[in-house]
Amino acid sequence: MQRTHKFLLFILFALTLSACSNFEKIRKMTDEKKKYDAAIRFFKKGQYDKASILFEELLPILTGTDQQEIATFYQAYCDYHTGNYEMANFHFKRFAETFARSEYYEEAVYMSAYSLYKNSPQFNLDQSGTITAINELQNFINNYSDSKFREETSDLIKELRKKLEKKSYEKVKLYYKxxxxxxxxxxxxxxxxxxxxxxxxxxxxxxxxxxxxxxxxxxxxxxxxxxxxxxxxxxxxxxxxxxxxxxxxxxxxxxxxxxxxxxxxxxxxxxxxxxxxxxxxxxxxxxxxxxxxxxxxx
Missing domain, CATH: 1.25.40.10 (Tetratricopeptide repeat domain)
Structure with a gap:
């Protein structure tokens, strides 16, 4: 039983080394198209950390190409899915500024604000980030009143305002106590x-x-x-x-x-x-x- 367990650990270790080795080979590729295709595959498999590394390396090379738009959009989503919400906000915003005519433009603007919502701190911490998120979400509603994201955005604003309300309530109670x-x-x-x-x-x-x-x-x-x-x-x-x-x-x-x-x-x-x-x-x-x-x- 113990030998079987050690053998399985060895196989897992070997597979991990192999995967790391394969990924490093992909990073060293000089064929931009193959590297780009690999980044897309990693993204669609949910391997956002690897996809993000490849997109970051590819983007300076892809400037002005047909692939730049998707690479920039996916890179922002990589940041979002890995919990790097500040960078997600930055990259979605940059995407919207760069690709104003993109079919993904409105979604990028929404996700930029939504990333701030996700980055909002717990109610007992400084709420500057929450206020910024509310302002960004409200701006989205003001600018895209017919958006498919409108109802969800309104709910997010209410949720964040509840957080500010709770913060203010606890502040009152603290003075009283x-x-x-x-x-x-x-x-x-x-x-x-x-x-x-x-x-x-x-x-x-x-x-x-x-x-x-x-x-x-x-x-x-x-x-x-x-x-x-x-x-x-x-x-x-x-x-x-x-x-x-x-x-x-x-x-x-x-x-x-x-x-x-x-x-x-x-x-x-x-x-x-x-x-x-x-x-x-x-x-x-x-x-x-x-x-x-x-x-x-x-």
Missing amino acids: TSEFNIASLKSAVIEINNFQRDYPDSDFNEELAYLKVQSQFDLAQSTIESKQKERFDDAIKYYQDLVDKYPKSDFLKKAEKLYDISFKESDRIAKLEAEYKAARDKEKSNTSKVGAGDKQK
Whole structure:
């Protein structure tokens, strides 16, 4: 059994060496047509790494020939199929620029944008690439409104926007999670929630974030200096009312109502203190004025 296993490994090794040797022979061919035909065969067999090497070597020689168009188009697809999406984007774009009248032109423009979609990073990473992909895909729709790729392109844009939405949501949650006793983070949490609600008005996350806005504003009011507390408690009250108006059956209402009750009582208490302080100051000013007037009469 062990000998059979070793024999099979030896055969596999020998075949690999033979295949490598044959491929190197093809690379050294001086007959461009045979080399080109071999590249096409590798491509159609799905051996994109080998096809790509041959096309890369052939393209400078094929400039101006009938084979240049297909070689350039297939090279771009080789990059795509091997996961080299940045180069695929570059080569598809170059193909479209070089062969504007090609039957593959529209497909190349689409694949250029699609390669950017494939290269879009996970939502927790920098999303510059995602934004670029969305712009390229949107440009494709704008320029080819009747394209057979239109519906698929629209779906890709929605998917990428969902990724940006998730990124923005996680950013809000991060501010909220790190906001305890941190006024700057509490302010940022409220600002980011406002931004999120503006940018993604139909998001499924908005109900939760509407509650978190109440919570963050309440925490901010409690953490801030006394002179700013009433204004911030009033904002918490407003955000609670917004939550009730938009989500009257929300699961977050019970929690939010407790914050509302405390905010309302605190705002009312501070208002009374301010009124008493103002009345005391007005009385003091009035007494001072009377004393001044009496001194003048004397």
